Amino acid sequence: MAKITSGVATSHVPAIGAAIDNGKTQEPYWQPLFKGYDYVKEWIKQQKPDVVILVYNDHASAFDLNFVPTFAIGCGAEFKPADEGWGPRPVPNVIGHPQLASHIAQSVIQDDFDLTVVNTIDVDHGLTVPLSLMYGQPEAWPCKVIPVAVNVVLYPAPSGRRCYNLGKAIRKAVESFDEDLNVQIWGTGGMSHQLQGPRAGLINKEFDNDFLDRIVDDAEGLSQMPHFDYLNQAGSEGIELVMWLIMRGALNDKVDVKQRFYHVPASNTAVGHLVLENK
C-alpha cells in the first residue's frame, strides 16, 4: 500500500532558485539561508520518497486569466520548467506519476473536492525551487512528483479549512492505492511577504513564528484563520500559507518536528521551513 510518511514545508522564493542556478549559495547574503536546508538534504537521502505530492501555486505562468482553477492536479507523465520571462530554469524536467495522480483525483472528487485535472502544465518556480532546495542540482530529480496547484493569485484563495480537509482527503486517497510507495507531501509558499504597493516589504516575524508553532500543535485551530488575517498581518502574498495546511492535513494529528528554520530575508520574503514526520 502507498503511505504518506512525512511532510515538508518551505517557501519557494524565485530568487532562491536564481541563487542556486547562478552558483551564489555560498555568498554572504545567501549562505545563512542555505545552511537552514542542510538538514533536509541529508534527511531526504535517507527517506528516499518514491513520490512527492507537491502543493504549490502557479504564478501566472501556466494559468493566465483565461482559466483560474482553485485546485488542480497534474496527472501528466512529464512537466517542463516554465519560462517565466527570463527563460526556463536550468533544471531537469519533472516526472509525474499519472496512475497515483489519477487515483487521487478519482478519490478526492468523489469525496467532494473537485480538483481540476491537468495533463499538460509547465511548472514554475513555485514547484521547482522546493525541489532544488531538497535535492540540489541533480541530472534528474530522484523522485516522481504530482503537482497540486492552488490558486492564491486571484482573490479569494481557498480557505485554510478547505485546504486542511483536502489534505485529509488526499491522505485517504493515497492509502487506498495498491502499489507500495513511500509518499511525501510538501506544502510550499509563504511566509509573510508583500510584493506590491506602498506596503511592499512587509514582514511579520511574530505571525510567522506563531504559524510555525500552531501548524504543528494546533493545525485544526489554525485552519480557521480567515483570509483577512493573512492579508492584513502576513502581507498580500502571505496568503500562500494556506497551502501548508494541505500538507499538514495529510499527516497524522501528532507529528515529530525534525527541522524548523526561519530566516529573513530572501529578496522580499520571510523564509520558513519545516520537516515533519508522522508519529
Added chain:
Amino acid sequence: MSTNKPYKNIPGTTVFDADMASIGFHLNQFCMSLMKAPNRERFKQDQKAYLDEWPMSEEQKQAVIARDYNHMMSLGGNIYFLAKIFSSDGISFQDAASTMTGMTLPEYAQMMLDGGRTPQGNMYQGDK
C-alpha cells in the same frame, strides 16, 4: 447585495479580486504574452506598437510605458502578471518592489536586510 470587501481597508495594498481581474484582463494578458521570447523582442523594439495590438485603455498603456507599477495595479494589473514586464526588462523582484514604495533601491534593500517593513503601523486595526 454588494460583495463585502474588508480587505480594501488594509493600508498600501491592492487585493486582486474578480472585479480588479475584470478591469485588468487585457493588461494582464498582454503581460502573459511576454513569456515568449519573440514577443519580448517585438515589445522591446516598439513598445507602443506592441501595446496597440491589445484592447487596453490608453491609461493602461501609458502606465506600462512609464513602468508605474502602482498605477498598473490600480488599473487591474496583478503583480505576478506585471512581473513579466520587469523580468523582460531584466529587473529583479526586489528592484521592482522598491519602485512601488517611494524608497530608493538601496534603502529598500537595507530595510529587507534589517528584517523587513514592520507590521506595527502598517496593519488595519479597525473592525473588519
